[in-house]
Amino acid sequence: MHLARWSDVGQLEVADVALVPPAHDEVQIEIGSAGICGSDLHFFRGDFPARMGGTPGHEFGGTVSAVGADVKHVKEGDLVGVEPLLRCGMCPFCISGDYHVCADRAVIGEKHNGGMAQFTIVPGLVAFKAPQGIDSELVALAEPLACSVHGFDKVRLRGHETVFILGAGSIGLTAILAARANGAHTIVLARYPHQQAAARSLGADEVIGEDEAGVARMEELRRARVVDVAVETVGGNGDTLMQAQLIVRPKGKVVVLGVFSGGPVNINPLHLAAREVEIIGSMTYARSEGHADYQIALNIIQDYAEESRCLVTHRFSLDEVNTAFATALDKTSKSIKVQLKPNG
Ligand SMILES: [Zn+2]
Ligand SMILES: [Zn+2]
The missing domain is CATH 3.90.180.10 (Medium-chain alcohol dehydrogenases, catalytic domain)
Known part of the structure; x- marks a missing residue:
């Protein structure tokens, strides 16, 4: 072989x-x-x-x-x-x-x-x-999807909530499915046009770019205090964790799925404390409380x-x-x- x-x-x-x-x-x-x-x-x-x-x-x-x-x-x-x-x-x-x-x-x-x-x-x-009706290439998507299933489980995402997803690589895009499966409203920040198109195909409720209109929309969302959960999926060494912290409503939650390989990044501790924002790390998937995130991911792929x-x-x-x-x-x-x- x-x-x-x-x-x-x-x-x-x-x-x-x-x-x-x-x-x-x-x-x-x-x-x-x-x-x-x-x-x-x-x-x-x-x-x-x-x-x-x-x-x-x-x-x-x-x-x-x-x-x-x-x-x-x-x-x-x-x-x-x-x-x-x-x-x-x-x-x-x-x-x-x-x-x-x-x-x-x-x-x-x-x-x-x-x-x-x-x-x-x-x-x-x-x-x-694998559940019925899917093939090996869809099965292979369950692994990245399971990461956001785990992250949303950690913040106990609920059906009426609004999720803001920063980044539209395979983790950000599969997070759309995990959020939809929970019945949540999804807004995605995607840099490239092909990512924006994919985000729409996956059923994101709103897709914004990193252009002027996108920046204005983010400011509007921040002021409106409507984002319950922000999911950081970019990592590296950028400022996305700060963006996530700023956009969530008071008492909102930030899930860290991105891999920050570039060392420490900025957060604003006073802003965090004053608004009681929680930043929650999430790593891969597990079987916490008896359900396997990976199995849930396979079921979402089927759906x-x-x-x-x-x-x-x-x-x-x-x-x-x-x-x-x-x-x-x-x-x-x-x-x-x-x-x-x-x-x-
Ligand atoms: Zn991977
Ligand atoms: Zn062990």
């Missing part, structure tokens, strides 16, 4: 390796689709060191090709998605379902080989049977299958993996989600 693996900074190679059977508690998956995430691009650019020889990919879906003897919840032929978090399973956090903060947490596609391969093997407990398709803008074969990464990195490609199809 073929897999992609890191061979250098900014370089993946496709190698031919032996297909091994799953262990007693594992599932072997024939990969249908594997998405490229912003975090994969950090490794590609060399911002973080990639594990040389390791296979990336933590957003994927495929068909079960073999199961270990102890795996009962999925069987050969099932379409599955993978919640790509490994954990110790025994610490207090893991036991309570908050395995995303386990000290031994590891991401499939980083420390453990991921989905950019014809086949991969994962522990059975992270394989989720919004038609709209979700617009997120997948580019599809490449495994042999084209370097071109696929370059396309995801290139702002002029108008890509939202670039996916690999390792089995054609």
Whole structure:
């Protein structure tokens, strides 16, 4: 079988390796689709060191090709998605379902080989049977979507509330679906025209740009005190956390989903205190209070299958993996989600 693996900074190679059977508690998956995430691009650019020889990919879906003897919840032929978090399973956090903060947490596609391969093997407990009516490329969208499902769960988003989403990359755009699924009203700030178009296709109630009209509208929203929850999805080292803090109403909440790789950024503590705004960090997904964010994400994808398709803008074969990464990195490609199809 073929897999992609890191061979250098900014370089993946496709190698031919032996297909091994799953262990007693594992599932072997024939990969249908594997998405490229912003975090994969950090490794590609060399911002973080990639594990040389390791296979990336933590957003994927495929068909079960073999199961270990102890795996009962999925069987050969099932379409599955993978919640790509490994954990110790025994610490207090893991036991309570908050395995995303386990000290031994590891991401499939980083420390453990991921989905950019014809086949991969994962522990059975992270394989989720896909709902009816969706295919592997929609399944692969459940991972980024699960991040906002988790974030909205943390702020107990309610149906009548207004959510302001800063940023319209794949996290910001999938957040529209998570907010809609909660019945919330959504306003999206999107920089690029192709992102604005996608936000509309996904059913955002209002889409604003970063132009003069957008700035004026943000000021109007701030004065009107109508934004209950602001979701920051950009990260980096920009001023978006400050923007989020300013736009929410008094006693509103800010969810931090973006990856702030550039170090400390500004907030305004006096403004925060005076208006009792809460800033809430949110990392990946979990099974807090017994429900899996990843399962909810799969169900949302099923409910919004038609709209979700617009997120997948580019599809490449495994042999084209370097071109696929370059396309995801290139702002002029108008890509939202670039996916690999390792089995054609
Ligand atoms: Zn990701
Ligand atoms: Zn643990």
